[in-house]
Amino acid sequence: MNTTGLDPRGPRFAAVLTTIVFVVVLLTGSGWLALAQAVIFAIGAYDPRRTPYGLVYRHLVAPRLAPPAEREDPAPVRFAQTVGLVFAVVAAAGYLSGATVLGVIFAAFALVAAFLNGFFGLCLGCEAYLLIRRLRGSGGPTAA
Amino acid sequence: MAAVTYLVLAVLAAATVAGLLYRARYGRLRVSAGDLQRPPLPTGLLPPGAADGVVLLHFTSATCAPCRQVKAVCADLVQTLPGVRHVEVDADAHLDAVKSLDIWRLPTLLIVDRGGRIARRTVGVPDRSELRRTVTEVMAA
Numbered sequence A: 001m002n003t004t005g006l007d008p009r010g011p012r013f014a015a016v017l018t019t020i021v022f023v024v025v026l027l028t029g030s031g032w033l034a035l036a037q038a039v040i041f042a043i044g045a046y047d048p049r050r051t052p053y054g055l056v057y058r059h060l061v062a063p064r065l066a067p068p069a070e071r072e073d074p075a076p077v078r079f080a081q082t083v084g085l086v087f088a089v090v091a092a093a094g095y096l097s098g099a100t101v102l103g104v105i106f107a108a109f110a111l112v113a114a115f116l117n118g119f120f121g122l123c124l125g126c127e128a129y130l131l132i133r134r135l136r137g138s139g140g141p142t143a144a
Numbered sequence B: 001m002a003a004v005t006y007l008v009l010a011v012l013a014a015a016t017v018a019g020l021l022y023r024a025r026y027g028r029l030r031v032s033a034g035d036l037q038r039p040p041l042p043t044g045l046l047p048p049g050a051a052d053g054v055v056l057l058h059f060t061s062a063t064c065a066p067c068r069q070v071k072a073v074c075a076d077l078v079q080t081l082p083g084v085r086h087v088e089v090d091a092d093a094h095l096d097a098v099k100s101l102d103i104w105r106l107p108t109l110l111i112v113d114r115g116g117r118i119a120r121r122t123v124g125v126p127d128r129s130e131l132r133r134t135v136t137e138v139m140a141a
Helices: A009-028 A031-046 A052-064 A074-097 A100-120 A124-135 B003-025 B033-037 B066-080 B095-100 B128-140
Strands: B054-060 B084-090 B108-112 B118-123
Touching: A009 A031, A009 A052, A009 A074, A009 A100, A009 B003, A031 A052, A031 A074, A031 A100, A074 A100, A074 A124, A100 A124, A100 B003, A124 B095, B033 B118, B054 B066, B054 B128, B066 B084, B066 B128, B108 B128, B118 B128
Parallel strands: B054 B084
Antiparallel strands: B054 B108, B108 B118
């Protein structure tokens, strides 16, 4: 078995926790909490296993579960974390600069993405990636 | 309750509806009206000797997690059903084909018949037994 890939349940677990964080961000209007989530996304964009959520999953949750039937490539998860990072940064900037509406809009989008990923397994990267590539126009490969 | 509480509830309700619709359609093999009008696929996209059987043309990308599951489902079918071939197409490297074949999401799997026409397509991971049944139908057609 390939032990270098990610246990696919780890990112789902992280997405559920991220959902809770964005609910709290919206209810409290805390730009600092959005910023903290942005830092977590930034770590996840580098290595999803090193985020606090990844560590909790690995040390507290995974040992209580059966080993994963298959492991997945971390590249899609890192891409999704990068997208999350952009949304969390804009949300934090909005709240902290007083542009609250901007903060609310981006926090709400981030909430939808995390919720659909965590509860329905929807891979937003897969849904949006090709759309973005197509809308960019050119037929040839470009630096993503 | 504050307006923002209603907003959170509304967002979660809308996302739940979207998630349920997504799940209901995910991986379903369907006949697309656009594919019925479409001329046979260019030979460049298909492996040599494609006319001898059915080709599972699988559009994939490095950033797509479920693409690996589609690969496993297809590999399983290819091993047990003679005359079926699985070809992975990197969507990034074939953006022109992605556009001309009306592909918007990944993973997209096209079932291509002996004549090079798209008989069925699906977005997501198809059910193993449904894929087997459908491919058998397309081979017999």
